[in-house]
Amino acid sequence: MVGRDTLTPLMDILEKGESIALSRYTILEDGFKERYFKNKLGGLGQYYAGPLLEFGILGGNSKSGFQYDRKKGGMLAEAFDEGVDRALFFRTLEADTVTLDLLDALYGFCPCQLKHNPNEQACLVDLFFAQENFLDASAGLKRRQTLCLYLDLIKNIEAQNISFDHHIFRSCVYTGYLPDGKPWRLDPALKKIQAAWRVFQKNELLSIALQGVFWVGLRALEAQQLRQNRFPSVESFAEWFVQSDSLKAAVGENLSEQFSVVLSDARQMLPSLNAFSDPLHEMAMATEIIQRSRVKTTENLPEAVIPLSLGILTNLILRNGASPDPYENITFPEDYKWYYPVNLESFAHYSDKEWPNMKSAEVIAFLIGHWGFENHFRVAMRKLRYDSRDTFQVRPTDYGLEWKNTPEPIYTNPRFVQGVRILWDIDAVAPVNGNRCFRLTDLGRKLLEDFSEL
Numbered sequence: 088m089v090g091r092d093t094l095t096p097l098m099d100i101l102e103k104g105e106s107i108a109l110s111r112y113t114i115l116e117d118g119f120k121e122r123y124f125k126n127k128l129g130g131l132g133q134y135y136a137g138p139l140l141e142f143g144i145l146g147g148n149s150k151s152g153f154q155y156d157r158k159k160g161g162m163l164a165e166a167f168d169e170g171v172d173r174a175l176f177f178r179t180l181e182a183d184t185v186t187l188d189l190l191d192a193l194y195g196f197c198p199c200q201l202k203h204n205p206n207e208q209a210c211l212v213d214l215f216f217a218q219e220n221f222l223d224a225s226a227g228l229k230r231r232q233t234l235c236l237y238l239d240l241i242k243n244i245e246a247q248n249i250s251f252d253h254h255i256f257r258s259c260v261y262t263g264y265l266p267d268g269k270p271w272r273l274d275p276a277l278k279k280i281q282a283a284w285r286v287f288q289k290n291e292l293l294s295i296a297l298q299g300v301f302w303v304g305l306r307a308l309e310a311q312q313l314r315q316n317r318f319p320s321v322e323s324f325a326e327w328f329v330q331s332d333s334l335k336a337a338v339g340e341n342l343s344e345q346f347s348v349v350l351s352d353a354r355q356m357l358p359s360l361n362a363f364s365d366p367l368h369e370m371a372m373a374t375e376i377i378q379r380s381r382v383k384t385t386e387n388l389p390e391a392v393i394p395l396s397l398g399i400l401t402n403l404i405l406r407n408g409a410s411p412d413p414y415e416n417i418t419f420p421e422d423y424k425w426y427y428p429v430n431l432e433s434f435a436h437y438s439d440k441e442w443p444n445m446k447s448a449e450v451i452a453f454l455i456g457h458w459g460f461e462n463h464f465r466v467a468m469r470k471l472r473y474d475s476r477d478t479f480q481v482r483p484t485d486y487g488l489e490w491k492n493t494p495e496p497i498y499t500n501p502r503f504v505q506g507v508r509i510l511w512d513i514d515a516v517a518p519v520n521g522n523r524c525f526r527l528t529d530l531g532r533k534l535l536e537d538f539s540e541l
Contacts, residue, residue, distance in 0.1 A: 090130070101187040110183050142214060142221070159220060163210050170204030171195040202514035211513050216534060232280035234515075235538045236260070237506055239277060241516055241525050242535065250523035253503040257291070258370050260284035264361035274539040286415050286431075289403065291498055292369050293434055296399035298496035299376040299392045300451070301459040304328065305480060305493040306389040317487035324488055325456035329448040337390035338397075338447065346450050347443040353401040360406065369402040373498075380495040393451065404438045426469070429458050460488075 090112075097107050113129070126133040132149055139145040144160045147153045155161070172195060179189055194200060201207050213219040215234060217227030241251055243265055249255060255266060260281050265271050273281055307328055311318070318324035328334060335342060341349055358365040365371060372395045379392055407413065413431035424430055442450050460481060467479045482489040507525075510516045515531035518524065527535070 101185070101190070104187070106184050106186045108183050109180065109185060162220065163207075163214070166204070166206040166210045167201075170201065170207055198508075198512045201512060208513055212515075212530070212534070215509055215513070216538075229280065231538065232277065233284075234506060234510060235535055236273075236277055236280055236284070237510060238515065238527060238531050238535045239273060240265075240271070241531075242527050243271065245519070245524070245526040248519075248524055251507065251525050252523055253498070253501070254370075254374065256503060257288050257498075258363040261288040261292075261370065262360045262363055264363070268361045270361075276539055282415060283417065286413075286417060287501065289407075289413070290431055292373055292399050292403060293429075293431060295373040295376055295496055295498065296396040296403075297429065297454065297458055299380070299396040299399075300454045301463065302380050302493060302496050303389045303392050303396075304455045304459055305490060307331070307333075308481060308488060309490045309493060312490045319487045321456045321460045321483075321488070324460070325452040328455060329452045331390075333388050333390045334393065334451075337388060337393055338451075341394075341397075342446070342448040342451075344447055345443070346445050346447050349397070349447050350401055350404060350443065353398070354405055357402060357405055367398065367402075369399045372398045372402075376496050377498070396454075397447070397451075400434075400438070403434070407435070408439075410435055428465075429462050 093112065100107055128136070128149060131153070136145065136149065136153065142159070143156055144163065145153050145155055155164070172193065175189075175192060176196065179185060179193065195204075201211065214221045216231045218231075221227065237251075237256070240256065240259055244251065244255070247267065249266055259265060259271055261284075263271050263281070263285070271281075304324075308318070308324065311327075318327065329342065356367055358368045362368055363370040366375070376392055376395050376399075379395075413435050424432065437453075442453075445453070463480060464483060467477075470476045470478050480490075480492045480494060482491060507516070510531065511518070511525075513530070514528055515534055516525040517528050519526050
């Protein structure tokens with residue numbers, strides 16, 4: 088819930104029998120450390136307006152003012168009102184004082200309680216699964232397909248006592264296999280959305296591999312900057328990097344080999360697609376890159392991440408070949424790939440036409456130079472121009488490259504946790520033994536059955 092990180096520590100005060108003043112955390116003036124929202128419309132403007140407008144529950148905008156849709160918004164408001172003590176809620180706001188007893192009395196407002204309000208539960212099921220009064224032929228259908236994909240995966244692993252987290256989801260949609268190595272047999276209605284998520288995860292693997300190379304480059308640049316060693320250009324840094332002793336120690340003889348030979352050697356060690364816990368599998372190597380980058384130690388050289396990044400890239404090349412359509416009919420705005428030149432299509436081109444004729448050292452120099460630093464400059468300049476945001480991690484200056492910061496490689500957020508939370512709150516899934524293992528409820532099974540019958 089929005090505000091959780093700020094308000095959770097206040098429970099210590101309430102549990103001592105004391106009270107808190109709500110207005111202390113709703114101050115709009117600058118200079119107060121307790122001020123939570125800087126958006127003049129608070130949580131509505133900062134978090135909720137976009138989704139509510141997309142659902143058609145709200146109309147208008149922040150300048151002209153928001154208005155709720157009387158049909159959709161009114162229906163949801165009335166259903167919600169049936170399960171809560173509205174009068175007590177507003178009396179609490181007006182009194183500006185909250186105690187533990189008051190929170191207990193307002194427990195019905197917790198999302199965990201909405202399943203005890205049948206009308207609200209039914210409305211939210213219709214909303215999130217694009218049914219009845221909330222039919223939506225585009226975004227709503229994709230949301231429904233994804234939520235049903237979650238349900239189907241939970242159904243398949245609920246007997247295995249496996250935590251349903253984003254790593255399991257990513258691995259299963261990417262490979263088409265379940266954690267036990269068996270094929271994930273999907274209803275035809277769900278195969279299309281699983282294929283779209285497979286492309287998403289393929290793109291994510293390419294991103295993690297390149298973030299790993301960029302992270303190593305920034306770490307190396309930082310270390311040289313501390314030694315007062317400056318590089319006048321990206322090319323000079325990339326040339327120094329591939330000749331550095333630390334990279335040679337990490338990559339070894341592969342540096343001087345043709346990349347085509349590296350690919351041939353990698354083919355002999357390529358794990359089965361369903362063996363995504365194998366250390367040489369691209370999914371496992373992506374997790375290893377993320378974990379290594381978080382370890383604050385000098386024992387493991389940062390350059391050791393380079394073989395992992397190359398391993399992900401070679402696996403992607405070997406599994407996909409020179410695919411004519413790596414995005415599998417997913418459409419993009421006309422100029423999207425011009426703005427974002429590092430993508431699965433350009434990756435397919437270089438891996439098929441350019442890199443096989445280069446030495447591994449030259450490929451690494453390309454990755455760290457063109458697809459690392461230069462691409463970062465391009466994106467950072469665009470953000471500076473259009474959003475007035477300075478996101479440079481390294482700057483090109485008159486005195487050479489200047490290191491600023493080294494961000495850790497991370498996956499993007501596909502709102503997986505939010506999707507699972509939706510299913511949990513509407514009582515489509517239930518936790519098992521209080522951990523992240525889930526089982527389908529009667530409602531969850533019905534939603535999955537109804538979808539397969541469409």
